[in-house]
Amino acid sequence: xxxxxxxxKTFTLHxxxxxxxxxxxxxxxxxxxxxCVSLTGASGAGKSTLMRMIYGNYLTQAGEIRIGDVxxxxxAPREVIALRRExxxxxxQFLRVVPxxxxxxxxxxPLRAVxxxxxxxxxxAKVLLTQLNxxxxxxxLSPTTFSGGEQQRVNIARGFAHPYPAMLLDExxxxxxxxxxxxxxxxxxxxxxxxAAIIGIFHDEAARARxxxxxxxxxxxxxxxxx
Amino acid sequence: xxPLLSVQGISKRYGTQIGCTDVSFDLYPxxxxxxxxxxxxxxxxxxxxxxxxxxPDGGQVIFDTRTDGPRDTLTMSEPERRMLGRTDWAFVxxxxxxxxxxxxSAGGNVGERLMAVGERHYGDIRDKATDWLGRxxxxxxxxxDRPTTFSGGMQQRLQIARxxxxxxxxxxxxxxxxxxxxxxxxxxxxxLRGLVRDMGLSAIIVTHDLAVVRLLADRLMVMKSxxxxxxxxxxxxxxDPQHAYSQLLVSSVLQV
Numbered sequence: 001x002x003x004x005x006x007x008x009k010t011f012t013l014h015x016x017x018x019x020x021x022x023x024x025x026x027x028x029x030x031x032x033x034x035x036c037v038s039l040t041g042a043s044g045a046g047k048s049t050l051m052r053m054i055y056g057n058y059l060t061q062a063g064e065i066r067i068g069d070v071x072x073x074x075x076a077p078r079e080v081i082a083l084r085r086e087x088x089x090x091x092x093q094f095l096r097v098v099p100x101x102x103x104x105x106x107x108x109x110p111l112r113a114v115x116x117x118x119x120x121x122x123x124x125a126k127v128l129l130t131q132l133n134x135x136x137x138x139x140x141l142s143p144t145t146f147s148g149g150e151q152q153r154v155n156i157a158r159g160f161a162h163p164y165p166a167m168l169l170d171e172x173x174x175x176x177x178x179x180x181x182x183x184x185x186x187x188x189x190x191x192x193x194x195x196a197a198i199i200g201i202f203h204d205e206a207a208r209a210r211x212x213x214x215x216x217x218x219x220x221x222x223x224x225x226x227x
Numbered sequence: 228x229x230p231l232l233s234v235q236g237i238s239k240r241y242g243t244q245i246g247c248t249d250v251s252f253d254l255y256p257x258x259x260x261x262x263x264x265x266x267x268x269x270x271x272x273x274x275x276x277x278x279x280x281x282x283p284d285g286g287q288v289i290f291d292t293r294t295d296g297p298r299d300t301l302t303m304s305e306p307e308r309r310m311l312g313r314t315d316w317a318f319v320x321x322x323x324x325x326x327x328x329x330x331x332s333a334g335g336n337v338g339e340r341l342m343a344v345g346e347r348h349y350g351d352i353r354d355k356a357t358d359w360l361g362r363x364x365x366x367x368x369x370x371x372d373r374p375t376t377f378s379g380g381m382q383q384r385l386q387i388a389r390x391x392x393x394x395x396x397x398x399x400x401x402x403x404x405x406x407x408x409x410x411x412x413x414x415x416x417x418x419l420r421g422l423v424r425d426m427g428l429s430a431i432i433v434t435h436d437l438a439v440v441r442l443l444a445d446r447l448m449v450m451k452s453x454x455x456x457x458x459x460x461x462x463x464x465x466x467d468p469q470h471a472y473s474q475l476l477v478s479s480v481l482q483v
Contacts, residue, residue, distance in 0.1 A: 014471030015478065056460060058467040077446045077460045078255050098420065098442050099413035112424060 001197035002031040007063035022223040036198040041218035089164030095155040110162040128157040169200040237286035245453035246272035261444030269453040270433040313343040317390035321401040323382035334370040359388040398430040
């Protein structure tokens with residue numbers, strides 16, 4: 001489902017003496033449907049960078065990143081937009097929303113974007129928000145005023161609203177208490193069971209051991225760090 | 228899929244000065260394109276050339292019309308282009324006074340576009356106008372007041388209501404959120420996103436505000452000295468800018 005071949009990335013900082021920083025060099029791996037792969041490595045090794053490349057958020061200089069039939073590296077912007085809407089989900093560490101939009105609509109939005117009716121989308125959103133223990137009295141409020149943990153859970157609810165065939169999870173269990181961590185892990189297990197290919201970053205080792213089938217140490221691909 | 232708008236090699240010079248030069252891109256239905264760049268970089272010139280307010284020195288602006296398929300709007304007859312401007316196109320000016328009739332009531336401003344596309348029932352027009360004033364958060368009691376009695380931000384919201392009421396397929400916006408306070412700006416962003424999703428609206432938005440483009444635009448073009456120096460997915464251009472000028476632009480944003 002997700003297939004990386006000889007992927008490399010450099011940052012060129014034009015305004016800081018044109019410094020060129022090699023961050024990822026020659027990564028290849030594949031994730032099958034129903035499989036969960038964890039990216040590991042010390043802070044700064046390039047885990048998030050690699051994940052953002054797979055989302056098309058960072059530009060990839062060389063290689064191929066295939067999600068289903070689409071090569072993200074070569075794809076036109078509108079192909080990437082369609083891919084993100086229908087195939088590729090991403091749960092980032094931070095919630096980024098239009099202010100003043102109610103939480104329920106924030107969570108329902110990915111389903112509305114793929115053509116779901118308002119009713120169906122909101123019904124699904126309610127199920128997820130209940131599962132993730134967001135009290136009902138908060139649903140009509142904008143998540144911008146929520147606590148960090150609540151925002152994180154809204155973000156997860158939003159990420160799991162549409163059953164994406166491929167998912168990227170950036171520390172989904174960080175800043176969660178035990179009960180909610182358990183909910184998130186079972187959501188991930190459900191997603192695997194329905195055949196989603198998942199790439200995750202987990203600092204929580206127990207969580208990683210439970211949901212991930214294999215690990216990839218990103219520092220092996222970081223020039224100057226490995227060797 | 229046919230692009231809704233296909234812009235090819237648009238150039239405009241003001242004497243020896245370059246307005247914009249050799250700009251090409253395709254815009255598909257339901258896409259929102261942001262154009263950013265320093266002032267004087269040619270953003271508004273480009274927008275005005277595409278919308279038919281300025282005649283470019285070269286290039287084509289091909290719009291997928293409802294009746295005849297893709298047509299070059301620059302070679303269309305003036306009546307045809309004006310018809311397009313009243314129906315499928317909308318233009319939100321940077322200064323609301325340029326896009327409103329200042330001597331006509333707020334309701335009349337919204338109703339005028341409805342009448343231009345054939346609405347005749349006074350009650351329906353008034354209801355629709357009142358509904359749209361509500362959507363842009365102008366109190367219904369102001370429907371009979373003239374825009375001259377409105378604040379700058381209210382005028383801007385009225386202009387947006389006037390433009391969107393007929394359900395256009397393509398909206399050109401020149402700094403649409405410039406004069407608005409942030410709470411209304413947020414409301415408007417949500418409104419626009421809803422229209423994009425539900426009506427398949429496409430938009431081209433010229434702005435200074437990178438936060439606005441991040442939330443609203445799918446794609447982004449960065450202009451400098453009349454040229455497009457970088458284009459791509461909005462979040463990719465903002466998070467991983469490649470060109471020296473885009474990097475400077477992104478790194479210059481003040482954090483709130």
